[in-house]
Amino acid sequence: MIYKTFQFKTLLYLLPALFIFLVFNVLPGLTSLVLSFFDFSGFETNLFKKFVGFDNFVKIYEDKYFWIALKNTFLLVFGAVFIQTGIALILSIFIFFGNFKFSVLIRSIIFFPCVLAPVSVGLVWKKILEQDGVLNSILGLDFSWLSSISLVMWLIIMVNTWQWIGYSLVIYYAGLQSLNIELLEASDIDGANWSQKIFSIVIPLLWPTTILNMILNLIGGFRAFDIVYVLTRGGPAHYSEVLASYLYYYSFAAGGPNKMGVGASVAFVIFACILTIALARIIISKRIERN
Amino acid sequence: MIKNITKLFISVLFITVGYANLSKAETVIKVVDWQSGVGGITNAYADFIKKFEEDHPDVKVEYTQYTVTTYNEYLKPALSSGQGPDVFAVYPGPDVDEVVNAGHLVNLSEAADDEWKGWLGNNINIPELGRNGNLYMAPQDAFTEEIWVYNDMIADLGFELPAFGDSYTVDEWVAIGKAAKAKGLDGLMFGPVESWCVLDGFANFVNQQNDDYPTDVLGLAYDGKISWDQPMFRDALNAYKTLHDNGVWREDSLSMDYQVQAWGKWIDREGVGIYCNGDWFISSAPADYNTPDSLGITMMSYPKISKDSPATYNKATGTNLGVNANSANLDLALEFVKLTNSPWASSAFAGYGQIPANLAAVDMDALAASPNLLFNDGIKMLATEGRNTNIYYSQAEPMKWLYDGIMEMFLGVTSVDDIIEKMNKETGYSG
Numbered sequence: 213m214i215y216k217t218f219q220f221k222t223l224l225y226l227l228p229a230l231f232i233f234l235v236f237n238v239l240p241g242l243t244s245l246v247l248s249f250f251d252f253s254g255f256e257t258n259l260f261k262k263f264v265g266f267d268n269f270v271k272i273y274e275d276k277y278f279w280i281a282l283k284n285t286f287l288l289v290f291g292a293v294f295i296q297t298g299i300a301l302i303l304s305i306f307i308f309f310g311n312f313k314f315s316v317l318i319r320s321i322i323f324f325p326c327v328l329a330p331v332s333v334g335l336v337w338k339k340i341l342e343q344d345g346v347l348n349s350i351l352g353l354d355f356s357w358l359s360s361i362s363l364v365m366w367l368i369i370m371v372n373t374w375q376w377i378g379y380s381l382v383i384y385y386a387g388l389q390s391l392n393i394e395l396l397e398a399s400d401i402d403g404a405n406w407s408q409k410i411f412s413i414v415i416p417l418l419w420p421t422t423i424l425n426m427i428l429n430l431i432g433g434f435r436a437f438d439i440v441y442v443l444t445r446g447g448p449a450h451y452s453e454v455l456a457s458y459l460y461y462y463s464f465a466a467g468g469p470n471k472m473g474v475g476a477s478v479a480f481v482i483f484a485c486i487l488t489i490a491l492a493r494i495i496i497s498k499r500i501e502r503n
Numbered sequence: 504m505i506k507n508i509t510k511l512f513i514s515v516l517f518i519t520v521g522y523a524n525l526s527k528a529e530t531v532i533k534v535v536d537w538q539s540g541v542g543g544i545t546n547a548y549a550d551f552i553k554k555f556e557e558d559h560p561d562v563k564v565e566y567t568q569y570t571v572t573t574y575n576e577y578l579k580p581a582l583s584s585g586q587g588p589d590v591f592a593v594y595p596g597p598d599v600d601e602v603v604n605a606g607h608l609v610n611l612s613e614a615a616d617d618e619w620k621g622w623l624g625n626n627i628n629i630p631e632l633g634r635n636g637n638l639y640m641a642p643q644d645a646f647t648e649e650i651w652v653y654n655d656m657i658a659d660l661g662f663e664l665p666a667f668g669d670s671y672t673v674d675e676w677v678a679i680g681k682a683a684k685a686k687g688l689d690g691l692m693f694g695p696v697e698s699w700c701v702l703d704g705f706a707n708f709v710n711q712q713n714d715d716y717p718t719d720v721l722g723l724a725y726d727g728k729i730s731w732d733q734p735m736f737r738d739a740l741n742a743y744k745t746l747h748d749n750g751v752w753r754e755d756s757l758s759m760d761y762q763v764q765a766w767g768k769w770i771d772r773e774g775v776g777i778y779c780n781g782d783w784f785i786s787s788a789p790a791d792y793n794t795p796d797s798l799g800i801t802m803m804s805y806p807k808i809s810k811d812s813p814a815t816y817n818k819a820t821g822t823n824l825g826v827n828a829n830s831a832n833l834d835l836a837l838e839f840v841k842l843t844n845s846p847w848a849s850s851a852f853a854g855y856g857q858i859p860a861n862l863a864a865v866d867m868d869a870l871a872a873s874p875n876l877l878f879n880d881g882i883k884m885l886a887t888e889g890r891n892t893n894i895y896y897s898q899a900e901p902m903k904w905l906y907d908g909i910m911e912m913f914l915g916v917t918s919v920d921d922i923i924e925k926m927n928k929e930t931g932y933s934g
Contacts, residue, residue, distance in 0.1 A: 253601040254579035277907075343755030344773065356754035361914060364758075445696050448757035449910035464575045467698040467906075469899050470597055472579070 241483070248477035253470045254463060268477040277450040278478070281458035284365050285485075288454055289433035291369035292376070297425045299373065300380030301418070305410060307381075308388040319385065323378030330375065334442025337371045341443075358444055361451040368452060372439050376432060380425045387421030388414070427493065434486050455482050532835050533588035534566045535581075536822050537574035540762070543786030543857030544568075544644065544822065548843075550851045555839055562835060571762060572697070582607050585829060589836040592822045593640065595631045597899040602825070608639040609826040609837065619841045622861055631895045632823055640823035641840045642860030644852060646782035647884045648703055648817035648894065649802050650691065653792065656775045657801075660686070667880070668887040670803040672810055673742045679775060680751030689774035693752035694761025695913070698906040700779040701743075703817055703894045705909065707805040708739035710892040711812040717890075725898040727930035731923045738808050740912065740919045746806065747913045752778070757913055782881040783821050786856035798876035802884055814889035820860045858882060904929050 243259070248269070251262040272278040303322065307315055325333060340346045341357040348355060358364055391414065399409050415422075437456035440446060446453035446461060453461070455478055461468050463475030534552075538544040545568065552564040567588075569577055574594070581587045582602070593602050602608055612627075615638070620627065623641070627633075632640040650670070657664055660682040665671060671679065680690030695701045706721050712735035713720050723729045724736065746752070752774075759765050761779060769777040770789055782802075792799035804816050824843065826836045842848060849859035853870050856878045862870075862885070871882040896902060908922035926932075 253605075254575070255582050255598070255601045255607065256605045257583055257585055259583065343753050356757070358758040359754050359756075359914075361916070444758050445760070447696055447910070449907060449914055449916075451914070464579065466572050466575060466594060467596075467902075469903055470601060 244476045244479050245483075247473055248480045250473050251471070252473040252476075254472040264473065268471075268474045271471075271474055272477055272481070277453055278458060280450060281446075281453040281455050281478075282481070284452060285434060285436075285454045285456075285482075287365050288369055288372065288436055289430055291373060292429035292433035292436075293426050295369065296373045296377055296380055296429050297422065300377050300384055300425065301415070301422065303377070304381050304384035304388060305414060308385060319378075319381065322381055325375040326378045328375070330438035331442050333371065333375050334439050337374075338443055341367060359448045361448065364444060364448070364452040368440055368443060371443065372433075372436060375439070376429070380429065383425050383428075384418065384421055387418050391417055423493075423497070430489060431486065434482055455485075530562045530832055530835065532562060532564045532590065532832055532839055534564060534590040534824075534839065535569070535577070535588040536592035536824070537569050537571045537594070538592075538822055539568040539570045541783055541787065541857075543783075543852065543855040546786075546855040547848070547852045547857055551839070551843055551848060554847075555842055559835065562832075564839065572760070582827075587827050587829065589827050589830040589832055590824055590840055591827065592824055595819070595823065595895040596902075597897050599631065599640070599823075600634060600897050603634045603639055607825070607828055609828050609833070611638040611641060611826070613637075614826070614837055615841070619844060622841075622844045622846065624861065626820070626860060629820060630893075631820065640825050641844050642820035642823050643843060644783060644821040645858050645860040645862065645885060646819065646821055647802070647804075647881065647887075648779060648781040648819065649804050649884065650776045650778055650806075651769075651780045651788075651800050651802050652776035653772065654799050654801055656683075656688070656772070660775065664801050665803055667801075667883065668804075668814055668889070670805065670807055670814075672812075673745050673806045673808060676746060676751050676806050677749040680746075680749055683775050684750055688772075689753050689768075690751040691746075691776045691778045692759075692765040692769040692774035693756040693778045694759045694765030695756060695910065696758065696760045697762065698902070699894070700761045700765075701906055701909050702902055703892075704779060704805050705739050705743065705905070706894055707815055707817055707892045708742050708808060709735050710890055711808050711815045712738060713890075719893050722893065722896060722898075724926070724932075725896055725901040725930060727901075727927075727932040730932050730934065731926040731930070736923065736926075737919060740909065740922060742806065742808055743909055744912055744919065757910065781821075782858050782878075782885070785858070785875070785878050785881050788877050793875065793877040795874040795876065798880070800877055802877075802880055804889075814887070815892055816884070816887065816889050817892045817894050818885060819894055853878070858885060901926070901930050 247259060249263060249265060250260050251264045251267070252259050307318055312318060338345075338358070342348075343354065343356045347353075347357065357367055395413055395417070396409055399413055404412070435456060436454060437460065440452060440454050440457045441460070444452040446457040450458075450461075459475045459478040459482070462478065463472045532555075534548075536544070548566050552566055555564055556562060574592075575598070578587070578591060578593075582605070587607065593599050593608075612633070615623070623638075626642050627638055629642065632638055632642060652664075654664060657679070660679060662675075662679055662682070676690060683690045693700065709721050710716065714735075720729060720735065724731055756765070759768075765777060766780070766784070768774060769780075780802075788800060804814065807815075824840050826833065826840055830836045844861055846861070846865060849861045849865040852859040853865065853873070856875050858878070858881050859865060871879045871886075873879055904925060905922070908917060908925060911917040912919065912922060
């Protein structure tokens with residue numbers, strides 16, 4: 213009886229959150245999935261008027277800019293998962309074990325860009341990277357960084373890393389603070405040197421934190437839009453497009469193709485990518501746990 | 504606990520009902536466009552709203568402006584959810600087809616009375632305002648789309664300004680660009696991230712060499728009815744290639760938009776001229792170069808392919824307003840839009856340096872003698888004889904292919920031949 217009452221009350225308390233989750237997450241997600249099989253410009257009241265089967269998917273498959281966007285997205289994800297996580301790990305170990313006098317200040321400075329709106333960050337970096345911007349003034353160059361198709365994605369990765377590295381660092385720092393110091397003290401007695409302690413004790417113990425950071429950065433990488441939109445709007449000529457900006461271009465851009473159905477199919481591709489990686493992570497984690 | 508929840512629920516209910524009743528106290532007409540930052544439009548609408556609210560004391564007009572790049576983020580969800588504003592602007596081109604076909608717009612051919620139609624005059628026949636022989640949009644402002652230059656900078660570089668109505672050739676712009684570069688300046692500020700900044704100039708280049716004028720050859724080519732492999736299309740592409748490859752604008756332009764970056768840098772005098780500008784910015788022009796005593800800015804059409812090219816202008820209407828067919832306040836919405844087309848409204852537009860679309864409703868000579876010298880030139884330019892270039896097309900995908908092709912040509916990853924071949928293939932031109 214008590215159990216039944218508890219169950220009812222629990223459900224009652226969960227209902228508002230469940231309702232919000234269903235209405236604002238699940239329903240739009242499913243609608244978007246269904247929409248990817250329809251020709252919908254975004255203006256029609258009846259979203260599901262013109263069924264086109266897999267035409268929207270064929271369209272993006274045949275569009276070379278989709279493949280550029282896909283490649284760029286994976287590049288950005290790679291940057292977020294490996295470069296950002298790697299640098300954050302090095303910095304956090306350096307700050308934690310460095311016993312600096314102004315450790316808190318250093319961490320605050322590194323974390324500071326995280327509290328800025330990505331749009332502001334994009335605008336500031338655009339000013340820096342412009343042909344008549346700060347960087348060229350310092351280097352004495354007249355180079356168009358953001359119009360170089362070979363450099364533009366790496367610059368976006370750099371700006372993205374600069375903004376979010378503090379976030380990864382704070383998570384790592386929390387992980388370091390929860391480390392069992394006795395293990396390090398024991399290794400001192402055993403005569404372990406500094407690099408042995410870092411590579412054989414600290415980094416392996418930080419593995420769960422690393423996984424957490426990688427997952428958060430991976431999701432962030434797939435969802436990145438603001439930085440790309442503000443810095444380049446996916447240009448020049450779509451060469452810095454990522455899936456999220458490519459979706460926006462097809463769905464909303466002024467002077468764009470006006471095809472929200474195609475945008476929905478791109479959203480489905482993003483969803484499929486994240487789902488595949490999430491499932492892979494679960495399988496790998498379970499195997500690691502089993503072993 | 505249950506009592507507390509009940510109390511909270513009842514409180515929320517009372518507040519909601521109370522607010523709903525409060526809201527019902529007056530009728531609200533929602534008007535939306537994308538003219539954020541265009542001072543002339545903003546000021547003129549403030550006058551329209553004031554007058555409309557004075558004439559209808561129980562009505563409030565809510566006017567919201569979005570930026571040109573974010574407008575559809577608002578409009579699409581609003582219209583598709585059936586919660587659209589009573590009066591709204593629609594981007595000229597493919598969007599008009601979509602919005603008309605979705606049944607969102609009132610047919611003004613049926614709804615407008617004779618007085619209103621009289622004010623609209625020949626505007627009723629502007630293709631961009633209607634579809635299928637019916638009028639759906641009421642034009643607000645008119646413009647010539649062109650290049651603006653600082654007179655003193657042209658003089659400093661040792662060049663002479665062309666006669667009013669004439670323009671420089673592509674080669675002359677190359678020479679100006681090189682001279683400007685030597686002084687650390689740009690020949691032209693250019694914001695091609697906004698696709699119309701590329702396509703409208705292209706349309707002008709093509710029309711200069713259109714042997715069948717006034718036939719809209721670009722429209723036919725977009726439809727795949729004529730080949731792209733013709734000198735007029737090749738020369739238009741080559742004109743762009745020449746301007747870009749010779750550094751008339753900076754390489755960085757390829758990541759610049761027009762409205763904020765290119766315009767801002769031109770205001771800061773980093774470039775001699777600004778490409779793809781228009782009369783809509785008269786009210787935002789640098790005040791020091793547009794005083795009642797002297798005008799330091801010259802407007803001219805797009806570069807001529809050659810010295811012998813005919814004078815060719817891009818003239819069009821800017822903001823076009825439609826009335827939501829599902830508006831709960833249809834009559835009031837129609838009345839508001841009618842007001843914006845009245846002779847009084849045209850004078851208000853002109854007073855704020857915005858060229859009204861309904862020029863038939865105003866005294867042109869009086870308009871062109873205002874203390875705003877740049878505005879007077881805008882009026883004169885609009886009245887200048889020459890070829891008129893259509894800049895609004897409905898063929899969204901062919902326009903995308905052309906734009907992408909030109910941008911890739913700027914980057915050096917595609918050629919004129921490749922663009923011509925792709926356009927013929929994609930538009931389905933079969934010979």
